[in-house]
Amino acid sequence: MVEEKSKTAKLKEKIMMTEPEGIKALSKKEIKKADEFCIGYKAFLDNSPIEREAVRYTVELVKKSGFTKFDPDADYKAGDKVYYINRDKAIALAVIGKNGVKNGARLAIAHIDSPRIDLKPNPLYESNNLALFKTHYYGGLKKYQWTAIPLSLHGTVIKIDGSRVDISWGDKDDESCFCITDLLPHLAKDQSAKPMSKVFTGEDLNVLVGSRPYDTKDEEKDLVKLNVMAILNKKYGICEGDFLSAELCLIPSYKAKDIGFDSSMIGGYGHDDKVCAYPAIMAAVDAAVPEQTCITYLADKEEIGSDGNTGMQSDFLRFFIYDLAKQDGTEGYRALSQSTCLSADVSAAFDPTYASAYEAKNSSYINNGVIISKYTGHGGKYDTSDASAEYMGKIRTMLEKNDILWQVGELGKVDQGGGGTIAKYVANMNVDVVDLGVPVLSMHAPFEIVSKTDVYMAYRAFFAFFDAKD
Ligand code: MN
Ligand code: MN
Numbered sequence: 001m002v003e004e005k006s007k008t009a010k011l012k013e014k015i016m017m018t019e020p021e022g023i024k025a026l027s028k029k030e031i032k033k034a035d036e037f038c039i040g041y042k043a044f045l046d047n048s049p050i051e052r053e054a055v056r057y058t059v060e061l062v063k064k065s066g067f068t069k070f071d072p073d074a075d076y077k078a079g080d081k082v083y084y085i086n087r088d089k090a091i092a093l094a095v096i097g098k099n100g101v102k103n104g105a106r107l108a109i110a111h112i113d114s115p116r117i118d119l120k121p122n123p124l125y126e127s128n129n130l131a132l133f134k135t136h137y138y139g140g141l142k143k144y145q146w147t148a149i150p151l152s153l154h155g156t157v158i159k160i161d162g163s164r165v166d167i168s169w170g171d172k173d174d175e176s177c178f179c180i181t182d183l184l185p186h187l188a189k190d191q192s193a194k195p196m197s198k199v200f201t202g203e204d205l206n207v208l209v210g211s212r213p214y215d216t217k218d219e220e221k222d223l224v225k226l227n228v229m230a231i232l233n234k235k236y237g238i239c240e241g242d243f244l245s246a247e248l249c250l251i252p253s254y255k256a257k258d259i260g261f262d263s264s265m266i267g268g269y270g271h272d273d274k275v276c277a278y279p280a281i282m283a284a285v286d287a288a289v290p291e292q293t294c295i296t297y298l299a300d301k302e303e304i305g306s307d308g309n310t311g312m313q314s315d316f317l318r319f320f321i322y323d324l325a326k327q328d329g330t331e332g333y334r335a336l337s338q339s340t341c342l343s344a345d346v347s348a349a350f351d352p353t354y355a356s357a358y359e360a361k362n363s364s365y366i367n368n369g370v371i372i373s374k375y376t377g378h379g380g381k382y383d384t385s386d387a388s389a390e391y392m393g394k395i396r397t398m399l400e401k402n403d404i405l406w407q408v409g410e411l412g413k414v415d416q417g418g419g420g421t422i423a424k425y426v427a428n429m430n431v432d433v434v435d436l437g438v439p440v441l442s443m444h445a446p447f448e449i450v451s452k453t454d455v456y457m458a459y460r461a462f463f464a465f466f467d468a469k470d
Pocket of ligand 2: 272303444
C-alpha cells in the first residue's frame with residue numbers, strides 16, 4: 001500500500017529546497033565517464049605544474065583537435081579553432097561561432113599559475129658547508145606545509161647571449177630533488193610555542209641544493225656552492241649571473257594520485273586552478289559549431305593579484321576580442337558588452353575536521369558538483385563583482401536544463417578570511433560574469449584534493465555554456 005503524502009509534505013515539495021542528492025543522482029555510466037575524463041586530467045596536472053608548461057601542454061593537446069595559431073589578419077569562418085599565446089604564460093583558445101562575436105563571446109576563464117616557492121634573483125649561497133637557495137614564496141601559502149617534502153625545480157633562464165634554457169629537475173624517478181628542512185621535534189620547544197604565522201618566516205624557506213665541495217686542491221672559499229654552479233653550468237651552460245634573468249621556482253615533485261579506497265578523488269599539486277583549466281580546454285576542444293564564438297582563456301598571475309601583462313588585468317584578452325570583432329565588422333567594445341563569462345576557479349570544499357571555519361548551509365561539498373559563487377571577496381563583500389540575480393538565474397537554468405550537478409556556496413564564514421578570483425576584472429570590461437568551479441579540500445597546500453565527478457561536472461558545465469543557443 002502506498003502511503004498518501006500529507007498536504008504539508010506536498011507543499012514542502014513544491015516550495016521548499018531539498019537536500020542536494022549529489023553523486024547519488026548520477027548513474028553508474030555517468031560516474032564511469034567521470035573516471036575516464038579524469039585520466040586526461042591527471043596527465044594534464046602532471047605535465048602542467050607551472051604556467052609556461054601548462055601553455056606548452058595545452059598547445060600540444062589542442063593542435064591534435066585542429067586548433068591553429070591565431071592570425072589577426074586571417075579570415076575565419078564558423079567552426080574554425082584557434083589558439084593565441086600571451087608571452088608563453090597565458091593562452092586563449094577560440095572556437096568561431098556562427099555569429100562570431102557580433103552578439104558577444106562566451107568566455108570561460110581559468111588560471112594556470114599555482115602557489116609555489118620562487119627563487120630570489122640572487123639565490124645561491126653556502127652556509128656551514130651546505131649549498132642553499134634563497135626564495136620568495138608565490139601566492140598565499142601556509143609556509144610550514146612546504147618543508148620536509150620533495151621539491152623539483154622548474155622554469156626558464158635567459159642567458160647573457162639571449163638564448164633560453166628551460167629547466168625541469170626533480171620529477172623523474174631517477175632524478176635528485178630538493179628540500180626545505182624543518183627542525184626536529186626534540187629541539188622544537190621554542191618553535192612550537194610560536195603562533196603558526198611565526199613558525200616559519202619567508203626568509204626561513206631556504207632550499208637545500210648540495211653538500212659536496214668542488215673537487216680541487218686549491219684553497220678557495222665556498223667550494224660547495226661552486227660545485228652546484230659547476231653542475232648547472234655543465235648541464236645547462238648557465239652561470240651564477242644568469243639567475244638574474246630567470247624565472248625559476250620549486251614545486252612538489254610528486255605526481256597526481258587517486259585518493260580513497262574507492263579511488264573517488266584525486267590528490268595532487270596545483271588543482272587550483274588546473275582543475276578548472278582542463279575542463280575548460282576540453283569544452284573548447286569538443287565544441288562543434290557554436291552560435292557565438294567561445295573562448296577559453298587560461299590566465300597567469302591570479303595567485304598574486306592578476307597584475308602584469310600575463311595576468312587578467314592586462315588588455316591581452318580585450319585586444320584579442322577586438323581583433324575578432326574587427327573581422328566580424330563590429331566594434332570591440334560592443335562585442336565585449338554583450339559577452340558573458342564563467343570565471344572558472346575553485347572554492348573551498350566543506351571539511352568536517354575544520355567545520356568551525358565554514359557556514360554549513362552556504363558551503364560547497366565534495367561530490368555535489370560544480371559550485372557557483374555569486375560573490376567572493378572579504379569583509380562585507382569588498383573586492384568582488386557580485387553577480388546579478390539576472391545572470392545567476394540564467395546560469396542556474398542552464399545547469400538545470402542540462403542535468404549538471406551544482407551547488408551554491410561561499411568560501412567560508414563571514415569575516416573568517418576570504419579570497420578573490422579574476423571575476424571582478426572581467427566584470428570591469430562590462431561583461432556579465434559569475435564564478436563557477438570545482439570544490440577543493442586542502443586548497444593551496446602542496447597536495448590538494450578534488451572529487452572526480454566534480455571535475456567532470458565542470459567540463460559538462462563549460463560545454464553546456466559554450467553550446468547554449470540563447
Ligand atoms: Mn584559483
Ligand atoms: Mn588560489
